[in-house]
Amino acid sequence: MAEGPLAGVRILEFGQVIAGNYAGVLLADMGAEVVKVESAAGDPARNPAVAELHGESALHLTVNRGKKSIVLDLKAPEGRQLFLDLVESADAVLDNFRPGVLERLAIDYEHLRQINPAIISVSVSGFGQDGPARNRPAFDLVVQAFSGHMSITGEPGRDPVRMGAPMADLAGGMFGAMSVLAALVGRDRTGRGRRADVSMLDSLVSLLGYDATIYLNTGAQLGPQGNSNVHMVPWAAFPTSDGHVAITARDDRYWRRLCQAIDRPELAEDPRCLTNADRVANRDWVLAELRTALAARTTAEWVGTLEAFDVPAGPVNDFAGVFADPQVVARQLVQTYDDPTLGPVRHVAAPTRFDGWTPRPLPPPRLGEHTAEVLRDRLGLDDERIGDLVRRGIVLTAAELADGEGAQPPVGAAAAPVV
DSSP: OOOOOOOTTTEEEEEEETTTHHHHHHHHHTTEEEEEETTTTOOOOGGGSSSEEEEEEEEHHHTTTTOOEEETTTTSHHHHHHHHHHHHHEEEEEOOTTTTTHHHHHHHHHHHHHHHTTTTTEEEEESSSSSSTTTTTOOOHHHHHHHHHGGGGTTSSSSSOSSSSSSSHHHHHHHHHHHHHHHHHHHHSSSSEEEEEEEHHHHHHHTTHHHHHHHHHHOOOOOOOOOOBBBBBSSSEEEEEEEEEEEEEHHHHHHHHHHTTTTTTGGGGGTTTSSSHHHHHTHHHHHHHHHHHHHHHHHHHHHHHHHHHHOOOEEEHHHHHHHOOOHHHHHTTTTEEETTTTTEEEEOOOOBBBTTTTOOOOOOOOOOHHHHHHHHHHHOOOHHHHHHHHTTSSEEEEEEEETTTTTOOOOOOOOOOOO
């Protein structure tokens, strides 16, 4: 079987909850070996109160799959030294601690590069490593609010609305993984590692896109548009007889095709909607005409008709519709791994394809599952030395944690903030 593009790349990850974990799973999906370095309490994403699924955390099952887990006491000098020994053969260290934590533990980039000049250090935090908000606790909703996205999301005249998915966390994770990849490319050319500072706030502000460019150059503030687009008509979701269909016929050629598809060819010649600029100027009238026409048939009927006329359109799917869609099925976007506790777990596959290669789905690790394996394979420690470290609490394995010797997070407790 072919290897992933990051085969042989070694990542040490201090992922917590979503952002750092999502960066790590993206890299694992592309073939990197990602070793989670955890305390005896474990990553808060393991807490089933976060997103419960049959007594386990759906968040953990999603963002930690395919990784390894080791438990080290980094506050103990010997535990810290074991981590630094692992850094010698690692490619990158990824974290989403609050600013200052790495420095307090003396595992920040300045310390790491003395051991391994080629090491890459990437930190994903809520507000970045500097600035007046750097030490604030950061959760997705707060960052979405800070970033301006909630001011442009939702229906006009209604309360601000967050994006449905935790996009601040996910964007931070995506830019975190991208930073690792960019630093790996740069290291191939220079031989030197890099330090990357990724902010969830920065990530979301960058995704304001061209509307931010308009504001910065004109002062024009965009408001919430619902499903419409201030620059384009039609660009909206329309009610059908049994659901909704999304149509983006902004180009005049698509507009003419849409008029034919809905059996309203006269609209293509109406001076109120000849061009996109005309349609934007007469938005309410144009959208009302389309709503009347589209309400007469089902979503499936309209999707078939619009596809036949080559109009950009699609159904507004719920999750059942998404995972039953022939395109989603054809792309094999649902995979299954065998979890030792739950058995078969279905999940959304990695969105990357490389010459037909896709990652082999693996379950997330039990806390400390790979402690002995990593210490043995990476550092050459024998069983006697590992056993001594376990007895003294410097490291813990899944067996000790299962016996209750590690401090597990209480079931039902709230997830801890990034510290």
